[in-house]
Amino acid sequence: MSSNENKNPPDSAVYFRLFTEIGIINQLASNRAERAMPHGLTMSQFGVLNHFSRGLPPKPPLELANAFQVTKGAMTNTLKQLEGKGFVDIVPHENDKRSKVVSISKKGRAAHQDAQIELAKQFADFSEAFSIEEISAQLPALEKLRIWLDENRA
Amino acid sequence: MSSNENKNPPDSAVYFRLFTEIGIINQLASNRAERAMPHGLTMSQFGVLNHFSRGLPPKPPLELANAFQVTKGAMTNTLKQLEGKGFVDIVPHENDKRSKVVSISKKGRAAHQDAQIELAKQFADFSEAFSIEEISAQLPALEKLRIWLDENRA
DNA sequence: CCAATATAGTTCAATATTAAACTAAATGCA
DNA sequence: TGCATTTAGTTTAATATTGAACTATATTGG
Numbered sequence: 001m002s003s004n005e006n007k008n009p010p011d012s013a014v015y016f017r018l019f020t021e022i023g024i025i026n027q028l029a030s031n032r033a034e035r036a037m038p039h040g041l042t043m044s045q046f047g048v049l050n051h052f053s054r055g056l057p058p059k060p061p062l063e064l065a066n067a068f069q070v071t072k073g074a075m076t077n078t079l080k081q082l083e084g085k086g087f088v089d090i091v092p093h094e095n096d097k098r099s100k101v102v103s104i105s106k107k108g109r110a111a112h113q114d115a116q117i118e119l120a121k122q123f124a125d126f127s128e129a130f131s132i133e134e135i136s137a138q139l140p141a142l143e144k145l146r147i148w149l150d151e152n153r154a
Numbered sequence: 155m156s157s158n159e160n161k162n163p164p165d166s167a168v169y170f171r172l173f174t175e176i177g178i179i180n181q182l183a184s185n186r187a188e189r190a191m192p193h194g195l196t197m198s199q200f201g202v203l204n205h206f207s208r209g210l211p212p213k214p215p216l217e218l219a220n221a222f223q224v225t226k227g228a229m230t231n232t233l234k235q236l237e238g239k240g241f242v243d244i245v246p247h248e249n250d251k252r253s254k255v256v257s258i259s260k261k262g263r264a265a266h267q268d269a270q271i272e273l274a275k276q277f278a279d280f281s282e283a284f285s286i287e288e289i290s291a292q293l294p295a296l297e298k299l300r301i302w303l304d305e306n307r308a
Numbered sequence: 309c310c311a312a313t314a315t316a317g318t319t320c321a322a323t324a325t326t327a328a329a330c331t332a333a334a335t336g337c338a
Numbered sequence: 339t340g341c342a343t344t345t346a347g348t349t350t351a352a353t354a355t356t357g358a359a360c361t362a363t364a365t366t367g368g
Contacts, residue, residue, distance in 0.1 A: 011281070011286055012270070012273070012274045012277075012281070014286050014289050014290055014293070015277055015280065015281055015284075015286075015289060016270075016273070017293060018289050018292065018293065018296070019179075019180075019183045019187070020204075021293065021296040021297060021299075021300050022176055022179050022180050022183065022296065023180055023183075023184070024300050024303075024304070025173075025176050025296065025299050025300050025303060026173075026176050026177055026180040027222075027223050028223060028300070028303040028304060028307065029173045029176065029177075029303060030177070031223060031307075031308075032303075032307075032308045033173070035308065042353090042354080044354080044355095050174075060316075060317090061316075061317065062315085062316060062317075068181070069181050069182060069185055070354095070355075070356090071355070071356055071357075072316075072317060072318080073317090073318075073319075073320090073355075073356070073357080073358095074354070074355050074356075075317090076317065076318060076319085077353095077354070077355080078354090093316090096315090096316080096363075096364075097316095097362080097363055097364085098315065098316040098317070098361095098362065098363045098364070099315090099316055099317080099363090100316080100317075116166070116170070119166075119170065120166045122308060123166075123169055125306060125308075126169065126302070126303070126306075127165070127166070127169055129302055129306070130169075130299070130302070132165055132168050132169075134295075135168050135169060135172050136168055137295075138172065138292070138295050138296075139168070139171060139172065139175065141288075141291075141292050142172070142175040142176065142179065142292075143175060145175075145179050145284070146175050146178050146179050146182070148280070148283055148284070149178075149179060149182040149183060149186075149280070150178070150182060152279060152280075152283070153182065153185075153186075154186045154189065154276060154279070196323090196324080198324080198325095214346075214347090215346075215347065216345085216346060216347075224324095224325075224326090225325070225326055225327075226346075226347060226348080227325075227326070227327085227328095227347090227348075227349075227350090228324070228325050228326075229347090230347065230348060230349085231323095231324070231325080232324090247346090250333080250334070250345090250346080251332080251333060251334085251346095252331095252332065252333045252334070252345065252346040252347070253333090253345090253346055253347080254346080254347075
């Protein structure tokens with residue numbers, strides 16, 4: 001039986017394609033974004049700055065590791081770089097002497113702002129090709145996916 | 155004159171959120187998928203098997219590297235692993251003695267099939283939460299994004 | 309209370325990836 | 339033709355990440 005015509009893919013193919021498309025978009029977009037990063041920021045480092053720039057409150061490294069789905073060790077490394085650049089402040093936890101609390105610094109906010117400007121430049125052609133309305137229309141569905149995956153981690 | 159020509163910060167925020175959502179979805183989904191992989195396959199290795207399992211013809215390492223947006227060195231490594239597992243065949247190029255041609259092996263097809271089965275298990279709860287129709291509805295817009303980013307690599 | 313267990317963070321060895329140097333072969337152009 | 343340049347693939351040093359071991363502190367149950 002030839003599989004070249006009248007394809008009747010199983011249901012799972014649709015889900016598979018969703019994640020394949022998202023994976024490729026992420027790869028291409030990350031590649032662009034990485035090249036735009038100022039101050040020698042990696043995407044991981046930018047992610048942490050971005051997290052706090054969105055107004056989220058100071059929190060321990062472990063919570064950040066969970067938020068970004070990386071190991072504690074990876075977060076230790078990322079925070080070390082950020083602290084070295086003076087972009088975050090890391091202080092002992094008040095009540096729990098095992099723990100620490102990370103917050104963004106003034107310098108970190110400025111660096112994040114710089115990064116956003118560079119990103120806007122790097123994606124200028126993209127924003128010419130896709131209207132705000134077109135992109136906005138996609139966000140609710142993506143958010144729904146993201147929230148579900150986040151709340152139902154396997 | 156489209157609305158994306160003004161420089162209001164809120165405008166770029168929409169594009170920014172698009173890629174943030176996609177990045178998080180990718181991270182969460184990849185994390186799930188990685189844990190499902192049989193035969194010690196990495197996602198990179200699975201990607202290559204998947205490429206050929208979709209019926210695409212044998213091709214040189216460099217074309218694969220470009221298709222997956224990784225360096226030649228990374229592809230050398232990925233193909234070495236796959237060849238070691240007997241999942242791909244790598245033969246000299248007929249006309250160009252600098253080059254090689256990679257194809258999937260019978261064992262590779264079987265491994266890919268195993269992987270698909272494990273993936274379906276790992277994402278069973280996801281497919282219960284999201285209908286095929288709901289997911290299918292998102293694919294055209296994502297494809298459009300992917301194609302544009304692919305054809306306009308910065 | 310206190311011994312066992314759990315938790316937060318760091319360190320370490322292993323692995324994947326990158327950019328750049330390198331080898332070998334193909335192409336081009338004078 | 340023949341020399342310079344380009345191209346395909348490999349190798350190497352540097353870096354980010356992982357899982358596991360380890361340290362220090364906190365919690366829990368007898």
